[in-house]
Amino acid sequence: MEVKLKYELEFPIHASPSLLYQYISTPSGMSEWFADNVNSRGEIFTFIWDGAEEKAKLISKRTGERVKFRWLDEDGTDTEYFFELKILEDEITKDVSIMVVDFAEEDEIEESKLLWENQISDLKHVLGSV
Structure with missing residues (x-):
């Protein structure tokens, strides 16, 4: 199995941290x-894209x-890979941004970043912050 590399992306977003948190932490x-x-049973979230399921x-x-x-692997065991969504708020300007921390194989990083850009663009649209 290829080793995945960690990368970070930051996107400015016009929304309050408390509202934004609802969109990054709940299945709905x-x-x-x-x-x-997105479904969840306790701490296990099931993400469904085009009929394919991934559990985390x-x-x-x-x-x-x-x-x-x-x-999680297909058998439900933890992998070493995670993704993290952090809400950052500038103390002075109160500007809010979302930081994405994720992993991808070296030859898939650009594609993976593009996917996040599209997803964050969808998030901004849902929040009315475009």
Whole structure:
């Protein structure tokens, strides 16, 4: 299996951290922009895209600030890969942005970044912050 590399992206977003948090931490919020459908049983979230399912475990969260999910293998065991969504707020300007931390294989990083750009664009649309 190829090693995946960690990368970070930051997107300015015009929304309050508390509203934004609802969209990055709940199945109903995430299904509006992140995946076609999102279900959760406790800490296990199931993300569905075009009929394909991926499962991830919510491993940490801080209300109004961040969520972190660890991807699970097909048999339900933890992988070493995660994705994290952090809400950043500038103390002085109060500008809000969302930081994405994710992993991709070296030859898939650009494609992966593009996917996030599209998803964050959908999120901005849902929030009315375009």
